[in-house]
Amino acid sequence: MGLDLLTTTRAFRRRLDLTRPVDPADLLACLDIATHAPSGTNRQPWRFVVVRDPDLKRQVADYYRKGFAAYLSARTPRPDQLADLASGRYLAEHLHEVPALVVVCALGRPPAEPSVPGAASFYGSVYPAVWNFMLALRERGLGTTLTTAHLRYEHEVAEVLGIPDTEATQVALLPVAHLLPGPDTPAPRRTPAAELTGWDGWNRPLTGERT
Numbered sequence: 001m002g003l004d005l006l007t008t009t010r011a012f013r014r015r016l017d018l019t020r021p022v023d024p025a026d027l028l029a030c031l032d033i034a035t036h037a038p039s040g041t042n043r044q045p046w047r048f049v050v051v052r053d054p055d056l057k058r059q060v061a062d063y064y065r066k067g068f069a070a071y072l073s074a075r076t077p078r079p080d081q082l083a084d085l086a087s088g089r090y091l092a093e094h095l096h097e098v099p100a101l102v103v104v105c106a107l108g109r110p111p112a113e114p115s116v117p118g119a120a121s122f123y124g125s126v127y128p129a130v131w132n133f134m135l136a137l138r139e140r141g142l143g144t145t146l147t148t149a150h151l152r153y154e155h156e157v158a159e160v161l162g163i164p165d166t167e168a169t170q171v172a173l174l175p176v177a178h179l180l181p182g183p184d185t186p187a188p189r190r191t192p193a194a195e196l197t198g199w200d201g202w203n204r205p206l207t208g209e210r211t
């Protein structure tokens with residue numbers, strides 16, 4: 001699939017096949033690819049919990065729905081966000097039906113004293129693995145969406161799954177399923193890099209060279 005993989009891997013929600021099981025061997029192969037991501041001083045602080053048991057999925061999904069509802073009630077969406085939110089609502093309603101929920105954790109807790117380098121190292125040492133995982137899934141015809149809505153209930157979900165939340169922090173929940181057929185077009189609504197990039201300083205245009 002080459003570079004297309006990078007531009008067409010998007011938030012898959014309605015295209016998740018809720019009826020077809022996902023092979024654990026596929027999940028493990030994709031998680032192996034996740035572990036090739038960079039991390040600060042190669043700490044590899046990621047841990048994964050794959051949830052397939054229907055009762056556990058329902059409990060996690062109930063907390064997700066509460067978190068998602070709180071997120072929705074705290075904001076007034078722009079008109080261009082309405083379609084995304086409708087698809088987000090669809091995912092929330094069906095989360096317990098998705099064949100596998102993969103909870104990604106970081107070893108340790110975020111720095112108690114917020115610091116820019118500390119936060120960058122903590123979260124930045126796990127999210128590249130999340131993205132590797134998403135790309136590896138897509139390569140195999142599987143899909144997911146990076147979600148965080150359940151994190152308002154991090155402690156409760158930790159209890160459900162036996163995650164020791166004094167020493168590990170949940171950073172994302174990825175509902176994984178086979179992809180139903182659909183258009184594999186690049187993710188829309190992206191601002192071109194030329195409008196976001198400064199050259200030799202913030203917002204400074206590139207002059208005298210062709211782009």
Ligand SMILES: Cc1cc2nc3c(=O)[nH]c(=O)nc-3n(C[C@H](O)[C@H](O)[C@H](O)COP(=O)(O)O)c2cc1C
Nearest residue numbers: 009010011084088091145146147148149150187188
């Ligand atoms: C840090 C982060 C948190 C997110 N949390 C949620 C979430 O809780 N629920 C959800 O449905 N989507 C969530 N998303 C997915 C975004 O809505 C999605 O990536 C974005 O709208 C782009 O979608 P597209 O690639 O399909 O255009 C999250 C994405 C990121 C990067």
